[in-house]
Amino acid sequence: MKIPFNKPWFTGKEIQNITSAAAFGHISGNGLYTRKCHEFFENRYGFKKTFLTSSCTDAFEMATILMDLKDGDEVIMPSYTFVSTTSPFILRGAKIKFADSLNDHPNINLDHAESLININTKVLVVMHYGGVAVDMDKAMEICSNHNLILLEDAAHSIDSYYKEKPLGSFGHFATFSFHETKNISSGEGGLLVINDEKYIKRAEIVWEKGTNRSAFSRGDVDKYEWVDVGASYSPSDMIAAFLFGQLSHINKIQQTRINIWNRYYSNLLPLANRGVIKIINLPEFATNNGHVFYFQTSDKNERNGLLDFLNDNNIHAVFHYLPLHLSPYYKELHTGEELKNTELFADTLIRLPLFYELPLEVVDFISERIASYYN
Numbered sequence: 001m002k003i004p005f006n007k008p009w010f011t012g013k014e015i016q017n018i019t020s021a022a023a024f025g026h027i028s029g030n031g032l033y034t035r036k037c038h039e040f041f042e043n044r045y046g047f048k049k050t051f052l053t054s055s056c057t058d059a060f061e062m063a064t065i066l067m068d069l070k071d072g073d074e075v076i077m078p079s080y081t082f083v084s085t086t087s088p089f090i091l092r093g094a095k096i097k098f099a100d101s102l103n104d105h106p107n108i109n110l111d112h113a114e115s116l117i118n119i120n121t122k123v124l125v126v127m128h129y130g131g132v133a134v135d136m137d138k139a140m141e142i143c144s145n146h147n148l149i150l151l152e153d154a155a156h157s158i159d160s161y162y163k164e165k166p167l168g169s170f171g172h173f174a175t176f177s178f179h180e181t182k183n184i185s186s187g188e189g190g191l192l193v194i195n196d197e198k199y200i201k202r203a204e205i206v207w208e209k210g211t212n213r214s215a216f217s218r219g220d221v222d223k224y225e226w227v228d229v230g231a232s233y234s235p236s237d238m239i240a241a242f243l244f245g246q247l248s249h250i251n252k253i254q255q256t257r258i259n260i261w262n263r264y265y266s267n268l269l270p271l272a273n274r275g276v277i278k279i280i281n282l283p284e285f286a287t288n289n290g291h292v293f294y295f296q297t298s299d300k301n302e303r304n305g306l307l308d309f310l311n312d313n314n315i316h317a318v319f320h321y322l323p324l325h326l327s328p329y330y331k332e333l334h335t336g337e338e339l340k341n342t343e344l345f346a347d348t349l350i351r352l353p354l355f356y357e358l359p360l361e362v363v364d365f366i367s368e369r370i371a372s373y374y375n
């Protein structure tokens, strides 16, 4: 049997919660479990205001509406990320400027990002790759110097920290994903975090189809009406019930994933020390949340050869991301600037299986197979 790349793990609590949400009788959006999830995130991480959404992509869409972008506004973001980071901005008519990665980490090179700023730049998006923080002091300084909105794509970053402060608590906005491939999952699901007070009131309305239904639910108004633009971003309370089941085991999930990550790290360190592969150097300011274990080969041929070898050994390892600036949709619109580090990560990075139920003996087996490929 093949060792999968990912396998969702259910705590048992998810179905219990869904049953009790159904018994409670409110299964549409903004119900009991939605509120419990919001409280969880706001209390545990100090996020100012949170909104569950149907996906991280939807959380991005909500944020782009709240930013009030106009045609011609420019947004700077890494090219080495998932398409969801960018397409919601395109939908609002914004122009994307892609920044390169650092040379020793897939995260955005903030010096390069800063060099792309001009009079039309409105937003800087950073994505904490593998849950490892971007240098947020520097990102925030750039944004305050140039009066930019800061959005953290924290899709990988639940329960991870920069200088002991949770990722997702720095940007004016932050987005999380609960897609099946993420540490904490509701199949599909997302969260929009708003840390700047001035966006909150409108966010409630955009979240509920452009109506003031949230205010109505609280009893602040006596009827609810159409007051702004919006969409149906609030997920069913069944999804929230499922998610809350996962959240109630978050410490165990994170610790188990980190143990797996550490085991790969110590197993593969000898290969890295010999200079055969490159593995991550965690910056001093960042934590690791066990989201992805990756390493780099010396070139694309070697990477593809190793992926084939692992596949022949019944191990499903994968690569990503295809650089957004070279993608069929965007390549004609890109400035033409070469983004060397982004392209290097796209060509040489390998991600290994990492999921809650992956036994450490299997981690040892996978590591041994990688060593044997090089010996």
Ligand SMILES: *Cc1c(COP(=O)(O)O)cnc(C)c1O
Pocket: 054, 055, 056, 057, 058, 081, 082, 084, 085, 127, 153, 155, 156, 176, 177, 178, 179, 188, 189, 190
């Ligand atoms: C998974 C992911 C997303 C999108 O998440 P969805 O919940 O599937 O919409 C966005 N950005 C990054 C970096 C991701 O990894």
